[in-house]
Amino acid sequence: MSETDKKWMALAKRWGVLFGIPLLMLAIGVWQWSRADTPVSDVGAQIAEYQQVVRQLEAIEAEKPGRRATVRDSEGKEHPVWKVKNDYLMAIKDLQNQGLNVTTRNLQPVLAGCTIAFSVLALLWSALGMVYQRGMGAKAMQSREQLLATFQKGRKLLPTYMVVMVLLLFGAAIPLLVYEMMPILRHRNYSKGDMKLMFILGGLALFLLYSGCKVLVDVWKASRKPLENEPIDVMGQTVSRQQAPELWAFVDSVAAKTGAGLPDTLVVGLNEGFFVTEHPVQLASGALLPQGRVLYLPLPYLAFLNAGEVAAVIGHELGHFIGEDTLYSQRFSPIYSATIHHLVAISGGERYEESWMDILRRPATLFGEMFLDSFHEAVRYWSRKRELAADAVGAQVVSPQAVASSLLRISALAPLVEEALQANWDRGETVEGGVLGHVRQLVATKGMTDPSEHLDQRQAHPTDTHPELAERLAALGVPVSPELLARAMDAQGSPLLQEFGLEQGAPAAGSRTLAGAVAPAAVVDMNAALQNELSSAAAANRSAKLVELREIAALATPETVIHERSVFMMGLFCFLALACFGGAVALFIAGLHAAIGAGVLAGGVVCLWVARLFWRDGQSPAMVLQPAGVRLFNAQQLLPWSAIDDFQFNQANHMLTVIMALEPGVQPPAMGVGKRRAQFQKKKQRVVVMLKGVKKMKNQAFAELLVNQWRAYYARQELARMGERV
Template sequence: MSETDKKWAARAKRWAVLFGIPLLMLLIGMWQWSRAGASVDVQATIAEYEQVVQELKAMEDASPRGRAKVKDSEGRSVDARLMRSRYERALAELKAGGLNVTTRNLQPTLAGCTMAFSVLALLWSALGVFYQNAMGKKAMQSREQLLATFEKGRRLLPTYMVVMVLLLFAAAIPLLVYEMMPILRHNRYSKGDMKLMLVLGGLALFLLYSGCKVLWDVWKASRKPMENEPIDVMGQSLAREKAPELWAFVDRVAAKTGAGMPDSIVVGLNEGFFVTEHPVKLSNGSMVPAGRVLYLPLPYMAFLNAGEVAAVIGHELGHFIGEDTLYSQRFSPIYAATINHLVAISGGEKHEESWMDFLRRPATLFGEMFLDSFHEAVRFWGRKRELAADAVGASVVSPQAVASSLLRITALEPHVSEALEMNWDQGQTVEGGIVGHVRQLVASKGMADPSQHLENRQSHPTDTHPELAVRLDALGVPITAELLGRAMDPLGSRLLQEFGLEQGTAPAAATGGTMAGSVAPAAVVDVNAALQSELTSVAASARSAKIAELQEIAALGRERTVIYERSWFQTGLFVFFTVVCVVGAAFLFNSRNGQLYGVGVLLAGLACAYFAFLFSRDGKEPALVLAPEGVQMFKAQELLPWSAIDDFQFNQANHVLTITLPLEQGVVPPALGVGRRRGQYVKKKHRLVLALKGVKKMKNDAFAELMVNYWRAYHARRELQRMGVQP
């Protein structure tokens, strides 16, 4: 299936929900309308019933011994006296104006309300889809239109979603109340009638309460201030006097681009190169002064020559020309506000799934569609701006320098990620910190081949870059052997020393001359060492907290636990059926003509006895064995490793607990050795489905938590091993 086909298939699924739920409510309303009949005209009906009563009396008087017969509405012959009694009771109810009349008159109104609100919900869905499509097309005209249309959409979205939820709730409430009307007309209520009325009435009141809560939650969400969350970086902000050579270098690049200078330069150990006008928070807790921030990562700068760094900085400063950073800063609040409203509509941050999600789903789905449409437009313009920034970087040095920097950063990225991970999670450091670790990895493993990663997108904290292949194609630079050779050259550069960011010596290599010819070495404060010290301190604290949390989880599943099914209910039920069938068969055998029926009932009793035996046997054999490394199911000969299970789903209905286990790709499911009623592998969905008749000596919720804890404990132990800690 092509990407276009997948896109249309996803859109069709969304429309099926968006329009399908209101349409279903409309059909139910129409069905109720067909059952309601016309409203009762009390006075006309009283007159009609009085005339019928008089006619029936006359027929009784004229008939010998008062045994006149009449036809009822179904064509059956009924005694006239009995029919007159029925009409007299109905006449008394009409004159008293009781529930019979009220409930009958309410039913068409309630059904009409359900249909009306369902139709309004359908029209509201259509209006939303139409407006969103128009908004999406308009956003593709310019970034100014993108911001204007989606800012307007952000303001309208809460109202739209609230109205959608309230329309569906307003359709559902009369739908529920309608079904209470026939029960209210009964002269005597059974326990079942009372329970059903309580359930229907409770659901209707709960919907009313939930509608009010949705309004309150959305109002609270709308009052949250739209603030940009700061970008956290492991870095230091360098004033001009602290790193004059670096600032002078950026000055020369900025002069070539005409973009203007950043207000702050931050050098660090994580992320890639970027510029931003978002708030930036450093690892020591301090905030970078507001304004334009240029971020430079030391692990990459240690391997790029001056021309490549100039090209990258030119690219980043090029974002200031088109005010990309300012636009990016204005995009984030739209995302944040929309997500806040989605959370409010879905039931709040502590929401748990319930049947009401069915009625809220069209509203939340529309919010998701809004986000997707906005993201698509942002990505469209972001791609154009990234390619324009590449052109600015090429104007500073050359297209080849931009291409070389892109490929070299791609070749370094796996080593930088590995060094950060080893330092952050495992506490393993080498001389020279992260930069020294990257140098060590490059020396021992060599550079990665960037030609194998042309679909990669370079990391950025706020934006998405186009794929590497797209950027190279836009530059018009083919991947030659010479370009690949430079990208995979394991020798580093001396730029960190020349910029005064690192003391000591580094592997000698030409800096490339371009843009750095007048830079004199100036060893000042070792920024790299200072950053590594900060990283070590922060990482140690985070590592200790993470280890403590993982060890607590890992302790949850160290012993084997044998799980037996609780099958006493099913066993007792079929034993009861067996006894009933045996008694019934004995009675039929003793009757004059019941021997044949007795044989059938006895056979049914034998079948019930067989099922009672099966359920009793199920409860005596282990259903599951939870072990530290995996779970053994029914009669399977081997454990299913916890690593093979992707997720868990637990559902309880009719005294049966259903466990659905989606499996990881490539996992071969074990042979369960039982029938389909107890467990089966669904090949199409690559999942195991187990059916337990409850769990002995344990509630189903407690068992589900226990099973998930074994899974969590297994993964916690693996993570501890990866971090170099004994579980």
């Protein structure tokens, strides 16, 4: 399926939800309207009609005294005349007192009309929302100012829109439920089934009413939350002018060439890419940086970029200050956050649990998601333009070739930096040489990765969206030449860390970079300080992770054999077989309907055969759970746990259905049973197993056992990857 087809399919599903659910409610409302009894407008005429029926019943009763008289209804069923007469007398009394009979009859069309009216309003509300959203999306593509203005306006209108949508659907559902109570209320003699149905319908209606009020309260609370920018968590340390004068001089020279203002704070670290921000920033140490412009510089990349490439990258980042990109990002974040808060409130709050009411909430939450998606496209569009403009600023500082070289070299180095960071994080202690030393070792042994394989990738950034690498190079007008690739994959390091005074081994005298010569400063081994900080965090993370993984791995059992609990189904069909045999014998003895007796006898034989089938199902294992995987029925091989992506369990009518979603391309071993018990659905890439319960185990306990075995396998794999003995 092409991307265009997928897009249209997703759009069709969304329209199906937005308009399908109100249409379904409308159809039910119309059906109820057609079933509604005629309202009692002329009570006197109705009483006279009922009295006429009573006189007719009395005449029939007089012909057959002693309560032996009967009458047939429209379906041909016989009823005692005295009972029918009493029902009519009670109805006459009810009409004379304007009681339940009249009230329920008059309410039915009103309730059905309410369902229809609210459903139609919900349909119109959905259509209005779609038209308005498309209009706002088009405006957002005109300029960033329009984007911000329309998004801000949409954020204010969205909660009201979603609340109205939910209340309209709840307003359609409540009379729909109450309508079905009306015929029951007209009966004088309620059965237990009638009472249960009344409690269910009434309870659901009251719960919907409560939920509607709760939605109003939750959205009101969400709207009162202040729009705040949450701090960005960054692992790194600030560098002052006194600590690294050469670095600051270098940044000053680049800023002068761009015409952008200087950053207020320089932060260096090991585990991020280059970025600038005006968001609040909180360091891993807990320190909150002063509000202002922050420029983050990663040591692993500085160790392999030359001065021109670093100047191009910093020029690009400072270019975001020229276009006020960081300020726009800072203004968008709280709007996104507020929209998410309202979506959570509509969905049922932070302690949300899935329920049948999700069907009624879904059109509102889906509209909220579509609202975010439409503006995400606009944000992405303008972000892409601003990134290309920032690249142009970097090109002005040095050259387009320097920007292109820096982009390709960072892409070539990124996988090795990630590998070194992951190794340090897994070990929970400083690896030999630290992250920086490990990167240098990987470059020396493996060499740089080919950046031409990553032209469709985007560079990571905490707040903004970057275009693809190929698009950025094309905008710079720099082709991917062999010389450019050779530079990108050059394993030679850079002396900039020493020249900037960020790593031990700095020259004793002032160095010369693009900034020129400055007075030397006492070297602060910033790399060592950053490594200690990262290793400390990694050790704490590793310790907590190992405890969790060992707890999960301990849930595994050596081998567990699972048999189906077929006793109930076997007993049921044995009982049916005996009933059929008994009925057939009775028919034969009475000499009545020999053909029917033969048919009943044949039915008994079939029931007996089915009972034997269920008995055989319970004799052989349905599953064998082992540490490496699960053996299904008569399969000759295990289905590895690694082949299973997820589980789903459904229980109904003493049957337990286990759905195993498989990884793409996985073909499960043949199970040796028919589709009645298990099947592989190739199109959906899943195995469906139908069990008649589990012997000596509750279904919930079995589901937990199966999932725990699966989780334990992955826990053991992760422990092994982290170098721990399993």
